[in-house]
Amino acid sequence: MNLTNFRFETDADGIATLIWDMPGRSMNVITPEVMAELNQVIDHVVASEAIKGCVITSGKEAFSGGADLTMLQGLRDLYVGLAREKGEAAAMQTFFDESRKLSLLYRKLETCGKPFAAAIHGVCLGGAFELALACQYRVASDDASTRVGLPEIKVGLFPGAGGTQRVSRLMQTGDALQMMFKGEQIKALPARNSGLVHAAVPRDQMLQNAREWLKANPQAKAPWDDPKFKLPSNKVYSPAGMQIWPPANAIYRRETNDNYPAARAILSAVYEGLQLPIDLGLRVESRYFAKILRTKEAASMIRTLFVSMQELNKGARRPADVPASRLKKVGVVGAGFMGAGIAYVTAQAGLDVILIDRDIEAAEKGKAYSHKLVSDQIMKGRAKTADRDALLGRITASADYGDLKGCDLVIEAVFEDPKVKAEVIAKVEAVVGPRTIFGSNTSTLPITGLAEHSQRPKNFIGVHFFSPVEKMLLVEIIMAKKTGKKALAMALDFVRAIRKTPIVVNDTRGFYANRCVGNYIREGHLMLMEGVPPAMIEAAGKQAGMPVGPLSLNDEVAVDLAYKVLKATKAQLGENAVDPAQERLLTEMVETHGRLGRKNKKGFYDYPEAGPKRLWPGLAELTKNRLDPELIDMQDLKERLLVTQALEAARTYEEGVVTDPREADVGSIIGFGFAPYSGGTLSYIDNMGAAVFVKLCEKLARTHGERFKPNRQLKRMAKTGESYYGSAEKKAAA
Ligand code: NAD
DSSP states (O other), X not given: OOOSSEEEEEOTTSEEEEEEOOTTOSSOEEOHHHHHHHHHHHHHHHHOTTOOEEEXXXXXXXXXXXXXXXXXXXXXXXXXXXXXXXXXXXXXXXXXXXXXXHHHHHHHHHXXXXXXXXXXXXXXXXXXXXXXHHSSEEEEXXXXXXXXXXXXXXXXXXXXTTHHXXXXXXXXXXXHHHHHHHTXXXXXXXXXXXXXXXXXXXXXXXXXXXXXXXXXXXXXXXXXXXXXXXXTTOOSSSHHHHHHHHHHHHHHHHHHTTOOHHHHHHHHHHHHHXXXXXXXXXXXXXXHHHHHHTSHHHHHHIIIIIIIHHHHHTTTTSOTTSOOOOXXXXXXXXXXXXXXXXXXXXXXXXXXXXXXXXXXXXXXXXXXXXXXXXXXXXXXXXXXXHHHHHHHHTEEEESOGGGGTTOSEEEEOOOSOHHHXXXXXXXXXXXXXXXXXXXXXXXXXXXXXXXXXXXXXXXXXXXXXXXSXXXXXXXXXXXXXXXXXXXXXXXXXXXXXXXXXXXXXXXXXXXXXXXXXXXXXXXXXXXXXXTOOHHHHHHHHHHTTOSSOHHHHHHHHOHHHHHHHHHHHHHXXXXXXXXXXXXXXXXXXXXXXXXXXXXGTBSSEEOOSSSOXXXXXXXHHXXXXXXXXXXXXXXXXXXXXXXXXXXXXXXXXXXXXXXXXXXXXXXXXXXXXXXXXXXXXXXXXXXXXXXXXXXXXXXXXXXXXXXXXXXXXXXXXXXXXXXXXXXXXXXXXX
16 A cells, blocks of 8 residues: 555454555645545455454544545535536536545444544544444543544534544434534543543553454444434434434524534434435535535635635734744733733743732732632643642732843733823833833723833733633734834734734724724614614624624623723814714613623623623613514624624724734634624625625615714725735735
C-alpha cells in the first residue's frame, strides 16, 4: 500500500493497526487523499488472509477534528460551476454522487466482512466520529481530553457520512436528536453510558482492549446488519414513537425557530431513515446532505465561523513585518468587573499579571474573582487545586504603579471617565519603558482622544473586551489616529495568546460591535414605546435568530449604561442624535423607577429570588400606547431587529471603521450573537443582495422612520450589483 497519511502494521495474531498521522498537520482531518488511502486499506484488509481485523487509531494527541471544511466548500463551488455548464439536473447528480462518497466508503468498511475497531483518544468529531461509528467496536480513553460528537450543526451542516442513521440506531431517539441539534461533545464515560462507545479505559490500555475485542469477534457485524435488530426507541409508527416525534418537532421549533435548515434536515433524516433499512436510510441522509451543503446558511456559516475565524485567529490583520512579541508580563489597571476578568484570562494563558487598583483591597478583590472562577472549574472536575495555585501565583494584586515596570502591555479598565483615564495614563507611562504598549478597554470614549493624554501615542491602542470576559470570544482592537504597527502587532499577539478572536477597527464612537448591538436594543425600546407587547418584542428577537430579546439584553448590559450613552451622545452630537421616545423610556426607567437591569434585579424584567425572571408588569404603565397584538406583523418586527444592525454594520463599513467583511461578520456573531445562520451582518446583506436590502430599508424607513434610510454606498451597490465579499476579493486581487 502506498500510504502517506497513515501507518499500517500487523501483529503476530493477525490484528492490524492503522495509525492516522497526517504529516505537517497538528490535527488529522478528512481530505480526498485520506479517503483514497482508507479505501486502499479496506481492500488490503479484506484481501489479506492473515489479517483478522483492524484497529484504527491516531498517532497524534487527538483522534481527528473531522472533515476538512474547505473540501466541502470546494464541493459547493463544483456544483455552482457544473450548474452553469451542464444545467441544474446534471450538476445535482454529480454533486449528490460526490457528496456521498464518504458515506459509501464508511459503509464499505462496515460491511467488508472483517471487523474494524476505533481506539479513540482526544477529540473525535464530525466525519471522524462517523468513521468510528462505522467500526463495529469503539473504545475511548477515559482521559479528560477525549470527546466524541457530531458538531456539524455549528457550521450549518449536518452529519452526512452516516451519523444521523447510526447514532439514532444506537441511542434513544430523543437523546440522538438532542446530541446532533446541540452539536454536543461528549466525554468518554457519558459516551459509554449512552451506548456511543463500547468501553472507556485508561489510554495505555485502549489499543490492547480493541485488539482483544477483534480477536474475540472475528465475525462481528454492525447491530443494524443483524436481521433481528430492533431500534432503541422502537419503531417510528408505534405508541413509543408517538411519544417522541410530536414533542421532537416542538423542541426543534423552540430551539431553532426554523432558522437552521441543517437542524430540520437532521430531524427529517432521522424520522425517515428509521423507517428504512440502513442502506436506504444512508441514501436518504445523503440526499439531505447534498441539499444542505448547497444552502446559503451552510455556505455563510462555514465561511464566517470556520474559514474567516481561523484566518483572523492566525493573524490575518497582523503587520507581517513586525517580529512576534514574546509577551511575558501584562499589567491590568482597574480591578473591577472587566479588569478582574482580563486578569483571569491573561493568567490562564500563562502570562504574569500585575493587577492594580486604587487600594490593595480593591486589587485583591479583583484577584479573588480568578479564585472564584477556577474554584467553579474545580467543582465541575475541570481543574485541579494545583491549577488554581499556579494561576493565582501568576497574578500580583497591587496598589503600587511601580510594579508595572517591565510589563510588555498594560491594559486599563478603570472608570469610564476621561479624567480618571488621563490620570492613569500618566501614572502608567511614568513607570513603564518606551516599548510598553498601552491598551484601553474603554467602550465609549474615542481612543484618539484618550491617546492625546499619552506621551507615546504610537504605543496607544484600544483593546476592547466584552463581558463576561472569560466567556466572550471577541476582542475589538481599535486603531487611533497615531497608533503604530508595533502596538497593533502586540495587541494581536496578546489576543492570540489568550485564545480569543480579534477584529481590528478604526476609531469612532461605539467602535463596531456596540454600534450595531446598540441599534438592536434601541429598536426594542422604540417598539415598546409604540405599544408592542414586550413579550412579542422578545419573541421577535429570538425568532429572528438572536440569542436573547433586546430587552433582556439591555438588562444584562445595564439599563443605566444605555441611558448614560444616550446622554453622552446627545451632549456631543446634539438633540437630533437621539430618539426622544427612547430618551423618555430610559429616563423613566432609570431616574423615576431605579430600574437598572439585572445588576439590581430590577430592569425590563423582575428577577425574583425563587423562579425565573419575568417581564416587569410596570412596563405597561410606562408606554401608554397599546397596539392590538393581532394586528402586529411579526415578520416586520423581526426585519426591523436584524436590519437595524446590518444597516449599522454597512455604515461602519462605508465609514472605514470596519475594513474587512470577514471582521464585520465574525465580530457580529461572536460579539453580540447576530443571527448565526446568516453568516453575520454583512453576509446577511450579501445573501439577499444589496438591491433587495436597500428596498427593505426604504420600506422600513417609510413606516418606521429615517433611521432605516440606506447609506450611500449601499445604494450604489444596489445599482451595480456589487457585494461586500465580491468587492473585498477584487480589492485583495488588485
Ligand atoms: P468597574 O467600576 O467595575 O471597575 C472599575 C475599577 O477601576 C474599579 O475597581 C475602580 O476602583 C478602579 N479604578 C478607578 N480609578 C482608578 C485609578 N485611578 N487607578 C486604579 N484603579 C482605578 O467598571 P467596569 O465595568 O469594569 O468598566 C471598566 C472599563 O471597561 C470602562 O472603561 C468600561 O467602559 C469598559 N468596559 C466595560 C464593559 C462592561 O460590560 N462593564 C464592557 C467593555 C468595556
